Amino acid sequence: MGISYLIAGEEQLDMSVAVEKIGRIFDMDQLILGGGPTLNWSMIREGLCDELSLVLMPTADAQNHTNSLFESHEQFSTPAPYEFKFLDAQPLEDGSVWIRYDVVGEIQAD
Template sequence: MSDRPYIFCHMGTSVDGKIMGRYMDTQASQGAGEAFYRIAFGKERFYKHQGWLSGRVTTDDNFTLYAKPDLIPDAPEVPEGDYVARQSDMYYVSIDPSGRLGWKDHVLHYHDTTADVIEVLTERASNDYKAFLRRLGISYIIAGKETYDYDQMLKKLKEKFGIEMLMLGGGAVLNWSFLQKGYCDEVSIVISPAADGSVKTQSLFMEKEGLSDDTPVTFQLLDVQRTEGDSVWLRYKVDHAQ
């Protein structure tokens, strides 16, 4: 038995492989959005996961909206190590190495899904930020010194929060780093019947110097389905034997 959760990357894209952009505003993309949500978050969802994970920018774009954390300067010293505020049936895991996200509550709402927040910090995060999270009742784990430690993070998510299956949900750099390092088991893509041709928006996977490179990853097709509004759902198993 693995000491980390089973991880699937579930993303919506345009026909030209973008995960954000003007194509999302088209009528044609509405069905793809419905399929994306139904598969991972609906009442009879396909994936029976206990949480989903995203990077700091994706979190700011969708949930914290670039708010600044309400820090109290020189807050009393908090205990060392991790902080588990509570257990939940669904978690939102945010990778925030230095502690920058301005949360307002310990839960977030995504359509009709409610999730308890877990922050993944490194040792760079300040005492003031950790005290801020504790005031809100937001759980956090420390995983790494300067950059996050994948093994430590995933092991703690399973041991401390009971996460057996975890959805990886962007951004592009985070998705690719998980894939390249062998921490992603499956890729699920809902393709919208639209494109905008932009060269300024993120694609599904993108490398970043110091974190990943352009070494290829290969896949084995598991399933193809036509879904809502002429969208297509692809499922791939990640080929770890490369």
């Protein structure tokens, strides 16, 4: 079927190893992460994400218990404040706005 797979980690998934292998095997230096809030946060915490790209759409649903962009899960990562540096914002034809930030890193307490 031509489905590629890779093994990254002994007991559990090691995202650093996975990202390194994807880059080497598929000759890639950029990845787009389309994960949920736990995966997004884990990639930030492990230093595997250098840019945050968001599309803000002019819609709302007012639902309770909706997902956030980032969520820590004790099995994978811990919560911590992070800093992002604004790069660019572009309005899109449908009224959405594409916003990009550099991931600066964890904010250290004094």
